[in-house]
Amino acid sequence: MERARTDVRVPALYPSLITHVRTRPLRDALTHRTYLWFVDVDRLPVLPRPLRPLARFSGRDHFAGRDAGIRCGLERYLRARGVELDGGQVLMLGSARVLGHVFNPLTLFWCHGPGGELRCVVAEVHNTYGERHCYLLRPDAASRSGTSTGKEFYVSPFFAVAGEYRMRLPRPDERLDLAVHLERSGIRLFTATVRGERRAATSRSLLRAAARHPFATLAVSFAIRRHGIRLWLRGLPVVPRDHHHPQEGMQ
Template structure:
């Protein structure tokens, strides 16, 4: 899409996230919420009564909280330039949860980066774990959004830091469809999907999303912890978070690194 639709130039997706563990098998986990697709050069300008419902702050998305980067776009440009990718005046689309009612937790934020002619240059997947760590992955472009990468970052306490991810992260349009598979020793042990239907972002769409999914940003974090307690009680072994992955800056330079499997 050349220009995102709606009065705010953004899209809101009513989304459902599903986690399926197959080795050892466990009941599927599902969570509903909503996600934003925004152009980093044209972040939504909300009227002041609605601003508590959505804010896009650099400290919520950058590699570290003290980098001093003035905007998310400038931080992404800096990150890509450090790894030899020059966007120039190309566009960057970001899929994420916005800070709402003073809180945000994004297990995964995805950036689709284009050159000045609109051609895809790369995708950046930014992972946050519940220990405060952040990790970025620079992924090569693919017409179908497909990529694979070794696992290199602690996300779930019920999987060690090993194995390989196969992912499908196509740039969304009217519909959103992301998939991440984790494979260990030749077997698929975990699959995460995000599916959704988009609508142009505006006051009515935001109010509808906020009323349908109240406290959605806190609910994500609470559901992850609740799910973790149930898995622990079911007898799954726990793999502690390595100290290096706690509050880890998202500075990964290679194009083949982890995409999250929460």
């Protein structure tokens, strides 16, 4: 029997505005426009051959980085935490590899059981040092109220690995509206939002997005580094980075 699938249209593209607002110890903001893919990891888009360099999906870009398929890496990570999907649908929001380059600051996986029920959300975070870390969030992570999890991974060189993330990660529909807040001792230090509107993932919409945002993932990586240099020049001290230990299931 075929497993139940959620009532959602995939694949889709979301032209998006990403905003970072820092409030302490100095106030600063960064905005960047890009586009994100929303896909079923078991039914990844098959593009016409001339367009394939504009969107490639590979298990090597996620989790342990040694799996041919994205789902294999995800299930190894979940299994190490006692979570089984039993073949249920997995929906992913993130960037594809573009012209040989990929950088995914945040990739989200909405993981369902065979009956279509949401079992968990996995937030996979990449930093600019080539490291990855995942946060396993229970079903209320997809609600409008959000969920909290302790910060465990070095991302910005200006924030210590301390505090708590509050994440609001509703599954995209006609609109994409995500928010991640970093809080410490009841003080909100940083907020990242991602907002966009759904577009059908046609060849025309992909070409339009690629024309508006050429080398999209490289541009995101460059924008983050440029912003970091600006903060450093403004006198914001750098927090030393400890050695990263890959999580169980991500080695």
